[in-house]
Amino acid sequence: MIYLEICLGTACHLMGSEEIFSSIEKLPPSVREKITVRGMHCLNACDQGPNVRINGKVYHRMTPEKLIEVIEEIGGEADA
Amino acid sequence: MRLALDVSQGSLAKQGEEICGDSLEIVRKNDEMMVVLSDGLGSGVKAGILSTMTVKMAAKLLSRGLPLEETVETINKTLPICKVRGLAYATLNILYINEKNEVRFIQDDAPPLILIKHRSKQAIILEGQKNIIGGKEMSDYQFGIDEGDILIIVSDGVPHAGVGAILELGWGMQGLMKYVQKQLPSLDEPEEWVEEILEVTRILYSEEPGDDATVVAIRARKPRSLMLVSGPPKDQAKDEKLCKTFQSFEGRKVICGGATANMVAKKLQRNLETELEYSDPSVPPTAKMEGVNLVTEGILTINKAIERLKGVLGGENLKPKDDGATLLAKELIQSEEIFLHIGTAINPAHKALAPAITYPDRIQAFGELVHLLERLGKKVEIQWY
Structure with a gap:
């Protein structure tokens, strides 16, 4: 299971957190169902946004492409 | 009455x-x-x-x-x-x-x-x-x-x-x-x-x-009173006082700002649950906290709410949307006495981002908001922290 938290604070919103959220919704259902998404306010790294936390690890300057890579990586590890 | x-x-x-x-x-x-x-x-x-x-x-x-x-x-x-x-x-x-x-x-x-x-x-x-x-x-x-x-x-x-x-x-x-x-x-x-x-x-x-x-x-x-807090105080020693005032207020309660919501949640030991619904992609989602009627993001939502209030003053109705800005405008319109408690702390990270992102000015935004609310016939009191 992947536990994804997306920061929805002002800076992260301006730097594209909504695109990160939308990209999750576009994932194939088989991948999407493995992810629990939660919004949050501030990971205390506003100058490095958009920030997300995946299974407890914080990732900065996230993009939809980078997020999919990380999810695939974690998903692969989990499957192995 | x-x-x-x-x-x-x-x-x-x-x-x-x-x-x-x-x-x-x-x-x-x-x-x-x-x-x-x-x-x-x-x-x-x-x-x-x-x-x-x-x-x-x-x-x-x-x-x-x-x-x-x-x-x-x-x-x-x-x-x-x-x-x-x-x-x-x-x-x-x-x-x-x-x-x-x-x-x-x-x-x-x-x-x-x-x-x-x-x-x-x-x-x-x-x-x-x-x-x-x-x-x-x-x-x-x-x-x-x-x-x-x-x-x-x-x-x-x-x-x-x-x-x-x-x-x-x-x-x-x-x-x-x-x-x-x-x-x-x-x-x-x-x-x-x-x-x-x-x-x-x-x-x-x-x-x-x-x-x-x-x-x-x-x-x-029935007439309503509303207290809105936005922005943590410049002096951290005042966090406690602001949170206590907010807790004891009898009326509608609104928090605008993620850092402010985190501060209140921590001081009052409440859970903060952020929603993930984007009714309007330009307005960040709202959050939920026990005992608080509305929790929104800060300055972007406030500026969008100002736009909505200008529309109302121009004779428009609020659209039946549930984004943070529309909900905030509705809370303000449906209150007769409004108490604004505004913190002036500056997020250092926002300052660091200043060359890349222009943040709307909080003081200017609240000045405009007070003016609009008074034109809508509201009694407004503003207190800076």
């Missing part, structure tokens, strides 16, 4: 016309409210100009303190009369509600007023007395309203809907009343009443309105 009044309005323009020939102005003065409605003769731009001129003049006179009857007399003497039809080029209808919740409605040739009594869940058509006011015979209504009551004013285009098409004689006031009575259990907000009645009117006209149609709904409710 003086009741607060929520007003909503909406119009349909006659098919083929770009603008509606009905006009409306709302005047709030001290604890009184006046709604001026005019139906311009005919339709389109000419009718629109005549009715706008009528409501603007009447609203100006009323806002300057001219008594109701003298205002009606002045306008009646001023309005030009159509030589062919012998009618005034625009009608004049004024609804006045005072601080004792007494209503007076002076009406010139328009459908009767509908009153929905909250307690009995009954809708009634009120009958006005024929009185000579300002040299003209007008319907004069005088009655009182109670908490939860809703008043509905319609222009003649509403009961005429369906004439010669779906219904031979239109649905008339009887049809409209049947509909209102049927909808009573499911509708409450004035915006909903306006939208629903206009929607049925549009359908009865087969999507091609044969006349301008306007609906105004006014709801009387």
Whole structure:
């Protein structure tokens, strides 16, 4: 299971957190169902946004492409 | 107890016309409210100009303190009369509600007023007395309203809907009343009443309105107080005091800002649950906290709420959306006393991002917000931390 938290604070919103959220919704259902998404306010790294936390690890300057890579990586590890 | 009044309005323009020939102005003065409605003769731009001129003049006179009857007399003497039809080029209808919740409605040739009594869940058509006011015979209504009551004013285009098409004689006031009575259990907000009645009117006209149609709904409710906190204090030692003030406040409570919400959640030991719904992609999602009516993001949402309030001042209704900015604007509109507690701490990371991202100025935004709220007749107090 992947536990994804997306920061929805002002800076992260301006730097594209909504695109990160939308990209999750576009994932194939088989991948999407493995992810629990939660919004949050501030990971205390506003100058490095958009920030997300995946299974407890914080990732900065996230993009939809980078997020999919990380999810695939974690998903692969989990499957192995 | 003086009741607060929520007003909503909406119009349909006659098919083929770009603008509606009905006009409306709302005047709030001290604890009184006046709604001026005019139906311009005919339709389109000419009718629109005549009715706008009528409501603007009447609203100006009323806002300057001219008594109701003298205002009606002045306008009646001023309005030009159509030589062919012998009618005034625009009608004049004024609804006045005072601080004792007494209503007076002076009406010139328009459908009767509908009153929905909250307690009995009954809708009634009120009958006005024929009185000579300002040299003209007008319907004069005088009655009182109670908490939860809703008043509905319609222009003649509403009961005429369906004439010669779906219904031979239109649905008339009887049809409209049947509909209102049927909808009573499911509708409450004035915006909903306006939208629903206009929607049925549009359908009865087969999507091609044969006349301008306007609906105004006014709801009387208990006055509300609201406390809004936004931004952590510059001096961290004041966090505790701000949170305690917020906790003990009796009324609606709103937090604008993620850092502020985190601060309150930590100090008051409450859970903060962020929603993930984007009703409007330009407005960050809201959050939930026990004992708080609304939690939103900060400066972006506040600026969007300011845009929504400007629309309301310009005569628009709030859209039935549930993004943070619309919900914030609604909270502010539905409160009479507003206490703003604004922190001035600057997020150092925001400062670091300044060359790349321009953040709207918080102090400037709240200055503008206070100005708008005062124009909406609110009592506003602002305290900086």
